[in-house]
Amino acid sequence: MTPVVVVVDDHSVRHQVHLRSSAPALAARPAAYDLHMTTDTASAPAPAPLPLLVLGQGTDLHTERGVECPGDLPAPSDPDLVERARAAKAALGERVFVLGHHYQRDEVIEFADVTGDSFKLARDAAARPDAPYIVFCGVHFMAESADILTSDDQTVILPDLAAGCSMADMAAIAQVEDCWEQLAAAGVAEQTIPVTYMNSSAAIKAFTGRHGGTICTSSNARTALDWAFEQVGGVDGDGKVLFLPDQHLGRNTAVRELGLSLDDCVVWDPHRPNGGLTSEQLAGARMILWRGHCSVHGRFSVDAVEAARREIPGVKVIVHPECQYEVVERADEVGSTEKIIQTIAAAPAGTSWVVGTELNLVRRLAQQFPEQRIAFLEKNVCYCSTMNRIDLPHLVWALESLVEGRVVNPIHVDPTVAAEARAALDRMLALPGTTHKD
Numbered sequence: 001m002t003p004v005v006v007v008v009d010d011h012s013v014r015h016q017v018h019l020r021s022s023a024p025a026l027a028a029r030p031a032a033y034d035l036h037m038t039t040d041t042a043s044a045p046a047p048a049p050l051p052l053l054v055l056g057q058g059t060d061l062h063t064e065r066g067v068e069c070p071g072d073l074p075a076p077s078d079p080d081l082v083e084r085a086r087a088a089k090a091a092l093g094e095r096v097f098v099l100g101h102h103y104q105r106d107e108v109i110e111f112a113d114v115t116g117d118s119f120k121l122a123r124d125a126a127a128r129p130d131a132p133y134i135v136f137c138g139v140h141f142m143a144e145s146a147d148i149l150t151s152d153d154q155t156v157i158l159p160d161l162a163a164g165c166s167m168a169d170m171a172a173i174a175q176v177e178d179c180w181e182q183l184a185a186a187g188v189a190e191q192t193i194p195v196t197y198m199n200s201s202a203a204i205k206a207f208t209g210r211h212g213g214t215i216c217t218s219s220n221a222r223t224a225l226d227w228a229f230e231q232v233g234g235v236d237g238d239g240k241v242l243f244l245p246d247q248h249l250g251r252n253t254a255v256r257e258l259g260l261s262l263d264d265c266v267v268w269d270p271h272r273p274n275g276g277l278t279s280e281q282l283a284g285a286r287m288i289l290w291r292g293h294c295s296v297h298g299r300f301s302v303d304a305v306e307a308a309r310r311e312i313p314g315v316k317v318i319v320h321p322e323c324q325y326e327v328v329e330r331a332d333e334v335g336s337t338e339k340i341i342q343t344i345a346a347a348p349a350g351t352s353w354v355v356g357t358e359l360n361l362v363r364r365l366a367q368q369f370p371e372q373r374i375a376f377l378e379k380n381v382c383y384c385s386t387m388n389r390i391d392l393p394h395l396v397w398a399l400e401s402l403v404e405g406r407v408v409n410p411i412h413v414d415p416t417v418a419a420e421a422r423a424a425l426d427r428m429l430a431l432p433g434t435t436h437k438d
Ligand code: 13P
Pocket: 102, 116, 117, 118, 119, 199, 217, 218, 219, 294, 320, 322, 335, 336, 337, 338
């Protein structure tokens, strides 16, 4: 098969992917690490001709949320966009608070009042009760959490409603309710407590609140699991955690940080009867991991870590805990986006780093810390396409609409769902000895 070169152009119209036919020289190129942060990716299989989601057909308006923007969405090529964003933000003054997740594009981060990982942004959103408008430059579950944590007088806006999260979409509330019923039928629900990763819908956070569980993020997963096991008899007892929806974060934290074994973990597959597990497997498990993963971090491979070690003398490998267990085991450091930044910032000049997390952040690290040598871990991994949906045209559109007195793309979580989800989020925010260090 003819290899293709996939170039992801940061300034293209919404994560558009250009395919170019292969050049023999590139096809033959060894998998060397590019310390200058090119984004070329050599890959063997040609992509399917159909896009994953056929947008703009009007066949499924729920799926196509965010496709239609009432009003004028500025063209990405508009040379005045930066000036327009500045002017709109200045006109709104203290009435708007812009939050930016570390995976956002540079053009968006430039206008963020604060940046952070999902834990920090949840706290920051809650800490600005005076701002009537919170513009959340991140993904849907983060904006929902901000809506839950802010007052009824505040409105959270997601500049593009199509900015979702593939991992969050791997757990639907009906599947989770069904799983719980089956755990009850197997006689294990009573000794099980749910711990749900922030990357989940508000409905699943509400489920977690109803069943006495907590939310966690990648920066406090260990603390959250410690707390959860204490509720069901301690980490050395027989109690269980149902961990949703990222199997990798759950496994990495339980095995590497709490001392459980891989055999203590089972994977609940929502697409198979009884999760694909026998009653004996369920009875013997300590961690019931939902079969979900991040479509970006799940692609970092052991081969890439080994190649980095071969090719870059003295390199340190740092990865996000959404990566697979085998990858995390071979890394030198693991942590949330905030921790990755702090670790590289604190490292002595001249250190070489290979980073396994989203490409916007890795590129920014390479620019911000030129005294370090920073490379992206895996050439076959692209940007997080949903994070990239938020771009300068959508940000300008959201801000200018506010200036004109129109609120576009507000995120409103149903009040009953919000109250139950808030119980789980409050438990997270009250966790003792948080591992977050800001
Ligand atoms: P952080 O909480 O580390 O920012 O991660 C969020 C996320 O979506 C990672 O893929």
